[in-house]
Every structure is written in structure tokens, then in C-alpha cells.
Amino acid sequence: MGPALALVHTGRAPTRAVLTAELGVTRATAGAVAAELESLGLIRVDTRPTVEAGSQGRPSHRLQVDPDGPVVLAAQVHADGFRAALVGLGGRIIATTPGCMTVPADPAHVLGLVVAAGAELLKSTGRDCVGAGLAVPSAVAEPEGTALNPLHLAWPAGAPVRDVFAEQIEAHGVTGPSGAPVASFVGNDVNVAALAEHRHGAGRGAQHLLVVATGHRGVGGALVLDGRLHTGSSGLALEVGHLTVNPEGRPCHCGSRGCLDVEVDPVAFLEAAGRPTGPEVSLLDSSARLLRTEYDDPRVRSAAEVLIDRLGSGLAGLVNVLNPDRIALGGLHRYLFEADPERLRAVVADRSLWGRSGSVPILSCSLDHNSLVGAAELAWQPVLDDPLDALAG
Amino acid sequence: MGPALALVHTGRAPTRAVLTAELGVTRATAGAVAAELESLGLIRVDTRPTVEAGSQGRPSHRLQVDPDGPVVLAAQVHADGFRAALVGLGGRIIATTPGCMTVPADPAHVLGLVVAAGAELLKSTGRDCVGAGLAVPSAVAEPEGTALNPLHLAWPAGAPVRDVFAEQIEAHGVTGPSGAPVASFVGNDVNVAALAEHRHGAGRGAQHLLVVATGHRGVGGALVLDGRLHTGSSGLALEVGHLTVNPEGRPCHCGSRGCLDVEVDPVAFLEAAGRPTGPEVSLLDSSARLLRTEYDDPRVRSAAEVLIDRLGSGLAGLVNVLNPDRIALGGLHRYLFEADPERLRAVVADRSLWGRSGSVPILSCSLDHNSLVGAAELAWQPVLDDPLDALAG
DNA sequence: GTATTTTGTTTAGCGTCGGCACAAAGTAAG
DNA sequence: CTTACTTTGTGCCGACGCTAAACAAAATAC
Incomplete structure (x- = not known):
């Protein structure tokens, strides 16, 4: 089947x-x-x-x-809080909590809150649950399921997120039709977002999809090869934040200088545009607003052009190594791209080796809540692979 | 089956x-x-x-x-000449021509010579032939089967190597048991060498194998993912020659500067060591000799250390993106590695993000004629996938 | 109204694989 | 040497999944 x-x-x-x-x-x-x-x-x-x-x-x-079919519990945690949702087949979001703010706290506490919110959704909707998926803003080491750099969450490096999530799923009684706790899965947020975009969004039909995205801080990458996420041999692939995109650039905590991570993020953009980098939560939003509504301001425009060129340089390097047939951009990268699509396309084409690879189509991510939908994809995977076994066992 | x-x-x-x-x-x-x-x-x-x-x-x-079983015809062309061989299952080289020198000539001429040499081997050994594979020192575009940069061969860019090879196979009467010309395949030499190393050499048992190698000029990369070659969506993946490994480096024909291609090749090494870079054919061999026998010469050692550091920087970038669980090095990279293995390992570990990925094992390529064996792997693939269909059809 | 095209369903049959019993070829223990 | 045990190899049968082929259904084309 x-x-x-x-x-x-x-x-x-x-x-x-x-x-x-x-x-x-x-x-x-x-x-x-x-x-x-x-x-x-x-x-x-x-x-x-x-x-x-x-x-x-x-x-x-x-x-x-089936719009009334079973759902999976999808959860996302990030720097500012968390969100839970129920997601059906086809990537349809059946129900979602509002975005919840939290103060930083230990993994068990935060994941307990998000699983509780999801369990509440299940209870109020009365839907069958057949799995659970979690997206975290950190590299996730395989096969241990530990978060290697959950800096934005103030968690300890190496936190066993998979185990903690599974414990919370069990503790809150999130059970499948059989009565046993549902299977749970954890992935990096950009990775699972790429999966969602490949199956339901801007990446549909692509053979090899490269996704690059920023959140509030830092850059993430992901690659979907022939429909499966490429996470490397220990889950750490596509750490694209430390590609060199500006040899004269600012030093990076990684020891090198001019890394994509520090050269093309909201802080770098706002500073280059001469805007304040005040309250952390709105850096990405204010960058987006600036790019959409004040692109005729010369300082905004020139800051954007510098960052577009650096982003293009990084993407070209990835194109030379990975040869994807489509690129989808999220976060700040998306807004930079939309501010001047032709400039980014030209830079990537110019700096990648082959005109043919250089002409790789670049798109914006197109799904709302693609990390949530992607977390759900992780949970749906066993059902997609073998529905009979996944639902009966 | x-x-x-x-x-x-x-x-x-x-x-x-x-x-x-x-x-x-x-x-x-x-x-x-x-x-x-x-x-x-x-x-x-x-x-x-x-x-x-x-x-x-x-x-x-x-x-x-079966040591007396069928074979495939393997062919390799490079800057100086060509070589043909018969390769059985298990990567066993059954027979091979001596390395033949040629002057540069058009594809049909050169491939005619190498296929003729292979046909001669078939005739003299009387073995059944079930396929043919060719390794070329150029990126091969898929699905067209054209050589994009056969610079070393003085062929026109975009030469239709797959078609020309197939024509020569047919013209020289290389037929299978059914009497029809055998199926033929063409691949980049480093790509197919990686396949050979993964199946029979230093890459055995690796899940994701990264291979980086130099020939006489230029750098090639290849990636074997779960046993299959990753060539990207149009055959152009792993063009690692233009990773930036020295921001203050010499300009490269690609428009950037400090590319791996020009910073870590025999010419760069010999120049750094203060040795002549005379007759082209022996640049790699003389580099190897220097590294093996004169490593106590301070100029040789310091040149090697500079190149090792740059190679390590490039490998670390690839490790961050691809997260392989093994790296195999060929050509000059292999000799640099063998001159000071610990230094290269340390640089890669230091410059890659995660200690865990950083500790990825690095090995030397271990097969003689790995491009020939790899070309044979291409030809064996249909037989491995479905022996009954491949031999009966 | 009839022919044609495409889709969906039923039935029969074939091939592949798993389960099982049995045989074969060695070691271990007395 | 005999007996027990372990592991490997083989023959037989039945369940299952698939294909092929015939048939039925629902639309358009003429």
C-alpha cells in the first residue's frame, strides 16, 4: 500500500x-x-x-x-513562547492555540505547557490523535534526539528534547485509538518547515528543495531530497549559518568572520539601515515592515542591497554543493528576496558555477505556520508509510 | 530479488x-x-x-x-590519455590496458580509441560483457549526458559524451549476450570514484560518504548518500572547487578569490614550496614525492601546513552543510592528509560547528583505479537492481 | 440512439513469500 | 562412540497481493 x-x-x-x-x-x-x-x-x-x-x-x-479523520498533535516552541495545533492529513490545520508567550524555563516545563495546550485542543474537538510532532529552534542530534544549541530557549545544550516531549505526551494522556500514548517526533524548526513547504507549499513538485530561513536570530537551512528530509548522518546537516559571505565581515562566535549568521539577520539589517535594534521580539517584524513600506528610503535600500548580495553569495555556494532545483526562503531572507527578487536571482546566477544551476528558481515560503505543519508531517510519516500498521498496531 | x-x-x-x-x-x-x-x-x-x-x-x-562470470567494460579518459579495463562483480579488475597516452583530440576520436581498447580486451579474454561505463574529468549534466567543462581534454563545453560513448560502443560491436549493444553510462571521474570507494574501498559501511580529490588540476567532490551517488537535480552537485578557503587568496577564474580550486592544488603547493612547476604531467606525482620524502624540508613542511589548513577549512564547510559520517581524500588531498593526519583532523574539528561532526573520520582513498572501478559500478547498477531483467532483456 | 472513451468493479489465476517440518553438518558433553 | 544441541539448507503448503481480463457504468461525440 x-x-x-x-x-x-x-x-x-x-x-x-x-x-x-x-x-x-x-x-x-x-x-x-x-x-x-x-x-x-x-x-x-x-x-x-x-x-x-x-x-x-x-x-x-x-x-x-477525510476532513473528519484523525489528526496529529503539532507543537512549536521558540524564543518568545509556544504554539500547539491539531493538523489533519493534507497539512490542514484543524485547530490551533493562539501564540502563547512564556518566560524562559526548563524543557519539561515549557513542553508540559505546550502539550497541555494540545491535549486541551484534542479534548475540545474530540478528534482521534495518531501522533505528535515538535519543532524546536535548535539542531537536533540523531539518533539521541537531543537539542544541541537551544540558545534562544535558555535550555542547556544537549537537552533530551525527544525524551522530554515523549514523557509529556504520556503524562498528559495523549493516546491513540489503541489507548497507548501516541508516537512522538522532534525536529529542527527549519528542517520540518522545509518538509511542510515541500509537501504543501512553495516546494511542491521540486525534486531537491533547499530552504534557507532566519528567525529572530541566526540562520537555518534544510534540504529535502526526493521527498525525504536530509538531516545528515547525525542530524546536523545544513548548518548554513557559518558560510562565509563577507570576508571582511564582523567576527562570529564560531571563530571565523563574515558568517551568514551574523551578516544577514535582522540585527545586521537594522544596523545597516540605521534603525534601532531595541526590543528583541519585533526585530524580524520591524525589518519586514521596513522592507515593505520604506524601500524608497536610500538607507533602507542600500542596506537591503548589501544583505541581498551577501545572501546571494551564500546561496550560490550552497547551489554549487547541493544543486537543488528549487530554493524557498523564509523569515528575513524572504522579505529581502521580495524587496528585490531580480537582484537576488542575478547574484545567485552570477556567483554559482553553471548558468543552469544558477537559474534555479527562488521562491518565498508560502505556508502559514510551516513549522507546525512540518512538525505534523513528522508525526504523519509512519501513517503515510504504512497506514494499516500505524493505525492498527 | x-x-x-x-x-x-x-x-x-x-x-x-x-x-x-x-x-x-x-x-x-x-x-x-x-x-x-x-x-x-x-x-x-x-x-x-x-x-x-x-x-x-x-x-x-x-x-x-563468480570469478568466471560476466564483466563490464570500464573506460577512463583524462588529460594525458585513457585507460580501459574489464571489471567483474565485486569490483575485481579482470584485465586492463596499460595507461595510454594521447594527444588532445575530439571526443569521438578519443572515445573510439578507448572503446576499441576495451573491445580488444573482451575479444582476447572471451568474457561476456553486460554493460559499459565511462569516467570523464568534467561535470556531466543530467539528463542530457553532456560534459560541461572538459577543459583538460580540450573538448568543447557541452560535448555529448554519453551519446558519443554509446555510438562508439555500438560501432565497435560491444554487445551483450542478447546480441544488442550493451547499455552504457557516463559519469564524472570523482563521482564514480566515490561510488567505488563506498562499495569496495575506504567508504565501506559509511552511511554518507564525502569524497574530495584533486587530479592534475582542479578539485572535485562527490557524495554517496545511503549507497547512491548524489549528483543533484542536474548532475552538478558537489562542485566544491569554489569554496572560499583563503579570503586573501589569489583570484580565481570564477570571479571570486581564494577558491579551493586554486589554493589547494599541485601548482599552489609546488609554488609555495619553492619548487618548479614545469612539465604538467608530473605535477601531482612530484607533489606526492615531495610530501613523502622531503617533509623535513622546512619550506615543504610549511607549504604543506598552509595547504592542509586551507583544505581543512573547506572540508569543515562541507561537513557543516552535508554532515557526512566519513570523508575519503584522493589525489593531492590524500598526500597532504597522509603527511600530517592529525593536523588536518584538528583543523576540520576546530572549524566545523559540532565537535561530533568535527570528529568525522577522515581516510585516504584505498582503491587502485577507483575511477575505473566506479565507471564499472555505473554499468553494474542495472544488474544489481534487477539481475533477471538486466541479463534476460 | 449508437459508438467511443474513460473509469470503476468483479473474478480468476499466478507468483512470491512466510511458516513449518525436516534434513544436514558441524560442535559439546558424557 | 553416542547423544544432545546448534545452526544451516531445503521442500511443501497456504495466505496474500498483484495482474489480466471481462464486464459494468457514466460521461461525450456523432
Whole structure:
């Protein structure tokens, strides 16, 4: 049954006829698989006649994820607080808490709060839960599941986030249909956001998707290869923050100088534009506002151009190494790109080796809450891989 | 039957019992698969009693590739000439031509010579041929199969090497058991060398293997992910030659300065060591000799240390992005590494972000003629994937 | 109204694999 | 030397999943 549910999940199998073609099996087999998924309550077959212009033959029934089907619990923690959501198949956010602010606290406390919020959502909606996923702003070492640099959270380096999250899931009674605590997964926020963008957003249809994004501080990268996240052999791949993008640049805590991490982030931008870098929470937002509404201010524009050139230099280096066929940008990088798309495209093309790779399409991330949806993707993965086993076991 | 032959090919299935465990099937199934492969003439079952100390139970028969089985034609062209070989399963070189020198000439001429040499080997040995592979010192664009920068060969950029190679295979009557011309494949020399090292050399058992190597001029990189070559979405990944490793370095033809390509190659080394850079053909060999026999010369040592530091800087950047669990070095990089292994390891560990990734093991490439064996791997791949289909079709 | 096209379903049959029993070939212990 | 035990290899049977093929259904084309 393998990848059939994934095809419906990502919208690549709108009908049984397409599913048949995508799976490379007979209509009989595809029909049986669809019936099985329907009996599991995961998908629905819409038998209403669809008005499709210019098509001959018997109209096909539409396959769609069951809007009343099971959900997964998605959680995100970041510097300022946390958010929990319930996410269905297809990346649909069924319910979400408002963004909650917290003071820094130890992992068990913060994850307890976010899991409690998610459990509350489950209770109030009455949905079945089949998994849980968490996105954290830190590299996550595999296979231990520890957070190596949760600096923004004031957590100790090496905090065992996977285990703590699993404990909280169990403690708050987040159980699946079988009554046992659901399986839980933890990933870096940019990594899982890339997964979400690949399946439901700006990365749909890309073979190799590179995502680069900033949060309030620091730069993250992620790579989706043939539909799977590339996290390297110990979860630490795509640490792109310390590519050199300005040989004369400011020193970085890593020991080098001119790193992407310190050269292309909201602080660097606001300083270059001569704006205050006051209360931390709004650095990204105020950068975005500046780029969108005051781009005719010469200081803003020239600051943006300098940062665009440096970002382009970093992206070109990544293009030479990874040869992706699409790039999606998030956070400040997205706003810089949208301020002057052609400039960034030109810099990347100019500094990457092959015109062909240089012309790699660059897009903005297109999903709201892509880290939440991505955390949910982690939790959905076992169901996508083997629905029968994941729901029955 | 999938990966069974690949397990024998790479030495991971020495007996049927191990094959059973590796495939995760029953003994009955594994035995049937082995019998099938034996009937195809690909492997042999050695029933002689093997002396294995300390093992209870019935001794197992050894599975080995059939030394008299079919071969593939492997070809390599480089700046100075070419070489052809016949390679059996297991990466065994059955026969090889001596290295042949040529003057630069057009692709059809050079590839005609190398294929003719290979055809001659086939004729003189009387072996069955089931495929052909070619390694070229140039990026190969996919899916076109064109050589983008065959500078060392004095070929035009964009030369359709795959088509030309296939034409020469057909023209010289290199046919398989069915009588049709064998399938042919072309790859970049460092890429296919990485494949060979992963399967039969220094990369055995690695999950994600990074290979960096120099030839006479220029730097090449390759990445093997979960046993498959990562060539990016258009064949141009791992162009590592233009990583910046020396911000104050010499200008590079790519427009930047201080690129790995010009900072860590034989010319840069010999110049730094105050040695002549005369006749092109021996630049790599004389660098190697210098590093092995005159490392107590202060100028040699200090030149080597400077280049080791720059190489380490480039490798650290790649480690941060790719997070491999092993690195294998070839060409000059190998000799630099062997001159002072601890220094290179220390630089890589120091400049990569995580101590854990920093401690990634670094090794020397260990196969003779790894590009030839790698070219053969390309040709073997269809047989490994589906022996029945590849040999019967 | 009839033919054509495409989709969906039913049935029969084939091949692959797992489970199981049994045989084979060694070591370990008496 | 005999017996017990462990591990490997093989033959048989049944469950399962898939394909092929025929049939049915629902639209358009003429």
C-alpha cells in the first residue's frame, strides 16, 4: 500500500485514475487500496459529479483526505513562547492555540505547557490523535534526539528534547485509538518547515528543495531530497549559518568572520539601515515592515542591497554543493528576496558555477505556520508509510 | 530479488545465513534467491568446508561472485590519455590496458580509441560483457549526458559524451549476450570514484560518504548518500572547487578569490614550496614525492601546513552543510592528509560547528583505479537492481 | 440512439513469500 | 562412540497481493 496515502496527502492523486498511474499498478489494485484507506477513515471518495470541461469518458470520483479523520498533535516552541495545533492529513490545520508567550524555563516545563495546550485542543474537538510532532529552534542530534544549541530557549545544550516531549505526551494522556500514548517526533524548526513547504507549499513538485530561513536570530537551512528530509548522518546537516559571505565581515562566535549568521539577520539589517535594534521580539517584524513600506528610503535600500548580495553569495555556494532545483526562503531572507527578487536571482546566477544551476528558481515560503505543519508531517510519516500498521498496531 | 546481488557484490553477504538476515526474509527465500543468482552465472556457492573457529552449528557455504562470470567494460579518459579495463562483480579488475597516452583530440576520436581498447580486451579474454561505463574529468549534466567543462581534454563545453560513448560502443560491436549493444553510462571521474570507494574501498559501511580529490588540476567532490551517488537535480552537485578557503587568496577564474580550486592544488603547493612547476604531467606525482620524502624540508613542511589548513577549512564547510559520517581524500588531498593526519583532523574539528561532526573520520582513498572501478559500478547498477531483467532483456 | 472513451468493479489465476517440518553438518558433553 | 544441541539448507503448503481480463457504468461525440 506504500506511498498511496502520501499521494493523496500531497494532492498528487486527486482521483483513482491518477492514483493508478502514479502507483504504476492496475485499476483494480488502486481501487482496492483506496477502499482500504477509506475504510480506515483516512480518505473520502467524493462521488458527486464533478464538472470538468473538455474531458471525455466516465468522470472520476475525487479522492480527498477525510476532513473528519484523525489528526496529529503539532507543537512549536521558540524564543518568545509556544504554539500547539491539531493538523489533519493534507497539512490542514484543524485547530490551533493562539501564540502563547512564556518566560524562559526548563524543557519539561515549557513542553508540559505546550502539550497541555494540545491535549486541551484534542479534548475540545474530540478528534482521534495518531501522533505528535515538535519543532524546536535548535539542531537536533540523531539518533539521541537531543537539542544541541537551544540558545534562544535558555535550555542547556544537549537537552533530551525527544525524551522530554515523549514523557509529556504520556503524562498528559495523549493516546491513540489503541489507548497507548501516541508516537512522538522532534525536529529542527527549519528542517520540518522545509518538509511542510515541500509537501504543501512553495516546494511542491521540486525534486531537491533547499530552504534557507532566519528567525529572530541566526540562520537555518534544510534540504529535502526526493521527498525525504536530509538531516545528515547525525542530524546536523545544513548548518548554513557559518558560510562565509563577507570576508571582511564582523567576527562570529564560531571563530571565523563574515558568517551568514551574523551578516544577514535582522540585527545586521537594522544596523545597516540605521534603525534601532531595541526590543528583541519585533526585530524580524520591524525589518519586514521596513522592507515593505520604506524601500524608497536610500538607507533602507542600500542596506537591503548589501544583505541581498551577501545572501546571494551564500546561496550560490550552497547551489554549487547541493544543486537543488528549487530554493524557498523564509523569515528575513524572504522579505529581502521580495524587496528585490531580480537582484537576488542575478547574484545567485552570477556567483554559482553553471548558468543552469544558477537559474534555479527562488521562491518565498508560502505556508502559514510551516513549522507546525512540518512538525505534523513528522508525526504523519509512519501513517503515510504504512497506514494499516500505524493505525492498527 | 532486489538488493541481494548488491550484498554479495559489496561483500556484505558472505553466506546465505547472513544474506537471510540482511534481506530480512526467510532462509527458504534467501536460498531461492541465491540459487537464482547462481543459475544466472553471477555468483558461486563454495561448498568446501570452511575452517571457522569458535562457531557452533552447521557450517555455512560461502557466497562469492563468480570469478568466471560476466564483466563490464570500464573506460577512463583524462588529460594525458585513457585507460580501459574489464571489471567483474565485486569490483575485481579482470584485465586492463596499460595507461595510454594521447594527444588532445575530439571526443569521438578519443572515445573510439578507448572503446576499441576495451573491445580488444573482451575479444582476447572471451568474457561476456553486460554493460559499459565511462569516467570523464568534467561535470556531466543530467539528463542530457553532456560534459560541461572538459577543459583538460580540450573538448568543447557541452560535448555529448554519453551519446558519443554509446555510438562508439555500438560501432565497435560491444554487445551483450542478447546480441544488442550493451547499455552504457557516463559519469564524472570523482563521482564514480566515490561510488567505488563506498562499495569496495575506504567508504565501506559509511552511511554518507564525502569524497574530495584533486587530479592534475582542479578539485572535485562527490557524495554517496545511503549507497547512491548524489549528483543533484542536474548532475552538478558537489562542485566544491569554489569554496572560499583563503579570503586573501589569489583570484580565481570564477570571479571570486581564494577558491579551493586554486589554493589547494599541485601548482599552489609546488609554488609555495619553492619548487618548479614545469612539465604538467608530473605535477601531482612530484607533489606526492615531495610530501613523502622531503617533509623535513622546512619550506615543504610549511607549504604543506598552509595547504592542509586551507583544505581543512573547506572540508569543515562541507561537513557543516552535508554532515557526512566519513570523508575519503584522493589525489593531492590524500598526500597532504597522509603527511600530517592529525593536523588536518584538528583543523576540520576546530572549524566545523559540532565537535561530533568535527570528529568525522577522515581516510585516504584505498582503491587502485577507483575511477575505473566506479565507471564499472555505473554499468553494474542495472544488474544489481534487477539481475533477471538486466541479463534476460 | 449508437459508438467511443474513460473509469470503476468483479473474478480468476499466478507468483512470491512466510511458516513449518525436516534434513544436514558441524560442535559439546558424557 | 553416542547423544544432545546448534545452526544451516531445503521442500511443501497456504495466505496474500498483484495482474489480466471481462464486464459494468457514466460521461461525450456523432
